[in-house]
Amino acid sequence: MARDRFSTATRLKALGSQTAARVYRSQSRRQARRSRLTGRAAFLALVVCSLIVALAYPMRQYVSQRGEIAEQEDRVAEAERRTEELRDEKARLQDDAYVRRLARRHLHYVLPGETGFTMYDPEAQEERRSDDATADRPWYSNVFDGIDTADRK
Numbered sequence: 346m347a348r349d350r351f352s353t354a355t356r357l358k359a360l361g362s363q364t365a366a367r368v369y370r371s372q373s374r375r376q377a378r379r380s381r382l383t384g385r386a387a388f389l390a391l392v393v394c395s396l397i398v399a400l401a402y403p404m405r406q407y408v409s410q411r412g413e414i415a416e417q418e419d420r421v422a423e424a425e426r427r428t429e430e431l432r433d434e435k436a437r438l439q440d441d442a443y444v445r446r447l448a449r450r451h452l453h454y455v456l457p458g459e460t461g462f463t464m465y466d467p468e469a470q471e472e473r474r475s476d477d478a479t480a481d482r483p484w485y486s487n488v489f490d491g492i493d494t495a496d497r498k
Contacts, residue, residue, distance in 0.1 A: 448454040455461040
């Protein structure tokens with residue numbers, strides 16, 4: 346008979362109120378978790394931002410110094426290459442035939458018994474004369490004028 350007292354409608358009502366209480370409790374727990382998670386997330390974000398700000402300047406310095414190191418390494422490599430070229434040139438200058446060839450080419454030297462010729466391009470000669478007002482004078486006059494001008498300065 347106790348069973349008859351509770352009708353289906355009463356049972357459903359009681360079941361509905363229990364379910365509503367469970368849902369309400371779970372929602373309040375979720376909200377409590379969310380509020381704790383949000384506080385933790387905010388703190389974590391604050392810590393991450395602080396680390397980024399604290400590491401930004403040293404990282405910039407590191408990157409710029411790496412660039413400078415790479416530039417200096419390039420300069421060292423260029424200096425080593427130039428040193429090697431100079432060593433090769435020094436070794437070539439020890440050879441008398443190479444020195445004679447340089448003297449003939451650059452200084453227009455000739456060996457005894459040879460006849461040296463110098464050819465002038467008439468067009469280039471005309472351009473040089475028009476550019477230089479002192480072209481009509483002998484070359485040694487121009488040299489002495491240059492020396493006198495240098496002494497006055």
